Amino acid sequence: xxxxxxxxxxxxxxxxxxxxxxxxxxxxxxxxxxTGTKYGCGEGQCGACxxxxxxxxxxxxxxxxxxxxxxxxxxxEGLAKDDHLHPVQQAFLEEGAMQCAYCTSGMIMSAVSLLNxxxxxxxxxxxxxxxxxxxRCGTYPRIIAAIRRASAAGKELVR
Amino acid sequence: xxxxxxxxxxxxxxxxxxxxxxxVIFESDRRDFFKFLGAGIFVVCAASKIxxxxxxxxxxxxxxxxxxxxxxxxxxxGEKGEITVFTGKVEVGQNIRTSLSQAVAEELCVPMASxxxxxxxTQLVPFDMGTFGSRTTPVMNLQLRRVxxxxxxxxxxxxxxxWNTDPALLAAVEGKIVDAKSNRSATYSELVKGQQITQLxxxxxxxxxxxxxxxxxxxxxKVDGRDFVTGKHGYPSDCKADGMLYGKVVRPVSFxxxxxxxxxxxxxxxxxxxxxxxxxxxxxxxxxxxxxxKAAASIHAEWxxxxxxxxxxxxxxxxxxxxxxxxxxSRHETGNVEKALASSEQRLSxxxxxxxxxxxxxxxxxxxxxxxxxxxxxxxxxQRPFGVRSELATAFHLPEEKVRVFMPxxxxxxxxxxxxxxxxxxxRLARAAKRPVKVVWTRQEEFTWxxxxxxxxxxxxxxxxxxxxLTAWEFxxxxxxxxxxxxxxxxxxxxxEFHPVDSPLRQGSYRALAATANHFARExxxxxxxxxxxxxxxxFRLKNLKDERLRAVFEQGSKQFGWDRPRPANHGFGxxxxxxxxGYMATFVEVSLKPETGEIRIERVLTAFDCGAIVNxxxxxxxxxxxxxxxxxxxxxxxxxxENGKILNNMFSRYRVPRFRxxxxxxxxxxxxxxxxxxxAGEAPILGIAPALANAIYALTHIPLHSLPMGPQLVSHGYQxx
Numbered sequence: 001x002x003x004x005x006x007x008x009x010x011x012x013x014x015x016x017x018x019x020x021x022x023x024x025x026x027x028x029x030x031x032x033x034x035t036g037t038k039y040g041c042g043e044g045q046c047g048a049c050x051x052x053x054x055x056x057x058x059x060x061x062x063x064x065x066x067x068x069x070x071x072x073x074x075x076x077e078g079l080a081k082d083d084h085l086h087p088v089q090q091a092f093l094e095e096g097a098m099q100c101a102y103c104t105s106g107m108i109m110s111a112v113s114l115l116n117x118x119x120x121x122x123x124x125x126x127x128x129x130x131x132x133x134x135x136r137c138g139t140y141p142r143i144i145a146a147i148r149r150a151s152a153a154g155k156e157l158v159r
Numbered sequence: 160x161x162x163x164x165x166x167x168x169x170x171x172x173x174x175x176x177x178x179x180x181x182x183v184i185f186e187s188d189r190r191d192f193f194k195f196l197g198a199g200i201f202v203v204c205a206a207s208k209i210x211x212x213x214x215x216x217x218x219x220x221x222x223x224x225x226x227x228x229x230x231x232x233x234x235x236x237g238e239k240g241e242i243t244v245f246t247g248k249v250e251v252g253q254n255i256r257t258s259l260s261q262a263v264a265e266e267l268c269v270p271m272a273s274x275x276x277x278x279x280x281t282q283l284v285p286f287d288m289g290t291f292g293s294r295t296t297p298v299m300n301l302q303l304r305r306v307x308x309x310x311x312x313x314x315x316x317x318x319x320x321x322w323n324t325d326p327a328l329l330a331a332v333e334g335k336i337v338d339a340k341s342n343r344s345a346t347y348s349e350l351v352k353g354q355q356i357t358q359l360x361x362x363x364x365x366x367x368x369x370x371x372x373x374x375x376x377x378x379x380x381k382v383d384g385r386d387f388v389t390g391k392h393g394y395p396s397d398c399k400a401d402g403m404l405y406g407k408v409v410r411p412v413s414f415x416x417x418x419x420x421x422x423x424x425x426x427x428x429x430x431x432x433x434x435x436x437x438x439x440x441x442x443x444x445x446x447x448x449x450x451x452x453k454a455a456a457s458i459h460a461e462w463x464x465x466x467x468x469x470x471x472x473x474x475x476x477x478x479x480x481x482x483x484x485x486x487x488x489s490r491h492e493t494g495n496v497e498k499a500l501a502s503s504e505q506r507l508s509x510x511x512x513x514x515x516x517x518x519x520x521x522x523x524x525x526x527x528x529x530x531x532x533x534x535x536x537x538x539x540x541x542q543r544p545f546g547v548r549s550e551l552a553t554a555f556h557l558p559e560e561k562v563r564v565f566m567p568x569x570x571x572x573x574x575x576x577x578x579x580x581x582x583x584x585x586x587r588l589a590r591a592a593k594r595p596v597k598v599v600w601t602r603q604e605e606f607t608w609x610x611x612x613x614x615x616x617x618x619x620x621x622x623x624x625x626x627x628x629l630t631a632w633e634f635x636x637x638x639x640x641x642x643x644x645x646x647x648x649x650x651x652x653x654x655x656e657f658h659p660v661d662s663p664l665r666q667g668s669y670r671a672l673a674a675t676a677n678h679f680a681r682e683x684x685x686x687x688x689x690x691x692x693x694x695x696x697x698x699f700r701l702k703n704l705k706d707e708r709l710r711a712v713f714e715q716g717s718k719q720f721g722w723d724r725p726r727p728a729n730h731g732f733g734x735x736x737x738x739x740x741x742g743y744m745a746t747f748v749e750v751s752l753k754p755e756t757g758e759i760r761i762e763r764v765l766t767a768f769d770c771g772a773i774v775n776x777x778x779x780x781x782x783x784x785x786x787x788x789x790x791x792x793x794x795x796x797x798x799x800x801x802e803n804g805k806i807l808n809n810m811f812s813r814y815r816v817p818r819f820r821x822x823x824x825x826x827x828x829x830x831x832x833x834x835x836x837x838x839x840a841g842e843a844p845i846l847g848i849a850p851a852l853a854n855a856i857y858a859l860t861h862i863p864l865h866s867l868p869m870g871p872q873l874v875s876h877g878y879q880x881x
């Protein structure tokens with residue numbers, strides 16, 4: 001049965017009606033028009049749907065909306081502050097770390113989560129953390145370069 | 160470019176790219192365009208030989224609105240100086256929105272930011288067969304350069320007329336026509352104001368040579384890049400319309416199954432749910448995806464199944480079921496292969512098996528369909544917007560002008576989005592629900608109901624003389640395809656044949672098509688001949704190769720790679736190269752082996768590539784490295800597993816694609832031939848990685864690797880690739 005949930009997303013409060021097991025992804029995309037978060041597999045295997053919950057990466061396609069209440073959720077739309085891109089977004093642009101860019105939102109959100117917890121990750125930490133995100137176009141080396149660039153920029157990161 | 164010209168340029172579309180014959184359609188006339196875009200300069204690129212310059216007020220032979228039937232591209236410069244370019248090509252990540260804009264900006268002498276590309280909207284753009292076959296750069300880029308050069312000429316003439324001077328004394332500079340002598344200048348918008356001019360191509364305007372390019376040839380960043388890092392860009396699966404429902408198809412239990420009965424009562428009772436049963440098509444539409452899924456799951460459907468071939472017998476099946484003597488066969492023969500093989504002492508035969516693989520574009524097929532009485536509009540991710548328009552028109556018995564297909568820049572395709580499956584499903588549901596309906600395939604649907612890169616069997620026999628000159632080459636490809644099947648090595652006696660098969664799985668185009676399989680078989684076989692002759696594989700290739708540009712990628716690439724450097728113990732080098740879609744490539748791989756564990760590691764990869772004058776070196780590097788990474792998947796582990804009409808690995812947790820950790824250090828060596836026409840780069844660079852890797856492992860282990868993917872074969876020999 002649809003239930004009312006209140007969600008805190010990108011600093012704003014939303015009230016939605018959804019089945020408890022409806023995915024956070026479907027709520028974001030279909031009810032709140034936050035379509036920057038993408039569907040890629042529905043089983044948490046590709047990372048296209050990654051959002052931050054309390055600063056950490058979560059796969060919204062396998063996150064029931066009922067478990068997302070009371071958390072601070074950040075989607076790709078909430079990363080830039082006014083006109084200022086987040087350092088990770090900026091780094092992806094500067095490295096040209098995309099082709100079709102369908103994976104880009106999820107890549108950026110995962111990278112932000114990584115850098116939230118490790119300001120200067122080693123290469124193997126980057127690989128380990130990003131292993132769950134698929135870029136079918138094969139831009140992985142550029143994404144790694146973007147993460148290194150953002151890490152070096154060493155700016156204040158969103159939590 | 161006309162089909163004839165494409166054929167002349169060696170760009171014949173491969174059979175798997177064509178699902179329906181191309182029709183040339185031009186509906187909108189000039190009047191419509193000025194109405195739509197306002198006054199200005201309108202440049203049309205016609206494929207037929209019509210050359211005319213027409214100013215407003217003058218009529219051209221055949222009447223004012225009688226535009227030619229075959230149109231490739233058009234451009235409009237509005238009264239505010241805004242430049243809009245219309246092309247049927249589409250953006251799927253290959254970065255052509257950027258590279259085509261560069262071509263326009265270059266020839267028209269304007270900043271990149273003033274160019275807007277309208278792509279893949281069947282209502283607004285000229286007919287285009289589709290975005291495949293690496294034709295955008297050699298064909299469309301060139302056409303847009305010509306269109307832009309013509310527009311520049313119109314602007315120069317306008318200024319010359321205004322200033323009563325010779326256009327040859329004027330120059331186009333950053334959106335202005337400048338008269339250096341008298342220090343006068345006028346912006347394009349000032350010149351265009353109040354004009355209504357149509358310029359028809361082809362006119363033989365000189366193009367700016369690549370050596371003088373300022374915008375083309377530069378690593379210009381992706382157009383609209385910011386929209387992609389902020390989540391703002393709307394992909395087909397993001398499209399939304401007022402009152403839209405979400406569609407869900409109830410799929411057959413296996414391939415070839417037919418619908419016997421369906422109990423849809425529970426679904427029909429759900430609020431807002433529409434159920435459609437039309438032949439074997441069974442689907443629902445609902446106000447949300449979770450509800451649509453619930454409604455679909457509530458349907459009890461009974462399917463009649465028929466036995467289907469399985470993966471374990473696929474290669475025998477393909478050989479046994481080859482269709483002989485058909486028109487679809489392609490056969491090339493020179494000299495006398497039998498005689499040459501029989502008389503040679505250095506004979507070698509091998510058989511290669513190629514698995515079905517999936518494109519797995521990260522954005523699955525998606526479409527939003529909306530009916531307005533009998534007018535159908537569909538937003539969908541497809542490489543063939545006009546092809547999908549035809550499919551829709553046929554399915555719904557509509558004239559094509561009643562169907563508009565629009566393709567927003569899409570989450571990749573790799574040749575996998577040529578058909579309109581999701582568009583048809585969404586349109587069928589929307590007609591029944593009388594509301595717009597969006598269908599987005601699940602990953603499982605994408606892995607099951609899309610089409611695959613064809614599986615195949617390839618038999619190669621060859622002979623060489625003691626000096627290392629090839630004397631005979633016999634090559635048979637069963638089912639995987641004819642792309643790249645001809646050998647570029649000099650062999651006097653050849654028989655090369657493609658044998659089509661009615662494939663048990665739905666199959667179609669895939670990045671570089673069968674050229675991957677054919678290059679793999681050819682290049683791996685070359686190393687085995689070289690080994691039997693005790694020759695260096697690179698030296699053996701060069702001995703049998705005349706083509707200068709192909710020699711150059713092998714030779715320059717090998718220098719860059721350090722082919723002649725001493726190889727450390729337990730390290731092997733491999734090379735694989737070739738020519739495809741007008742591009743020349745050679746990939747070099749170094750692998751290392753831990754003998755105690757059997758672990759093989761790819762130490763580094765280098766691909767040398769020549770695609771003529773480089774339009775965007777950054778975009779090119781991105782394509783080159785990306786293609787190599789995608790190619791690693793098909794080379795090592797990707798394979799569709801199927802049994803009796805079911806796909807067994809239809810999820811990312813069961814179908815492995817390359818991930819971060821799978822990527823070795825990769826380098827691109829670009830040969831910028833400014834004296835040669837620019838050609839495509841999205842496909843050819845994928846060809847070298849599989850044979851180069853197999854050859855590097857062969858050099859190290861002497862195991863001939865004859866399967867794509869090669870991972871399972873390696874494991875059976877006690878090795879594993881990491």
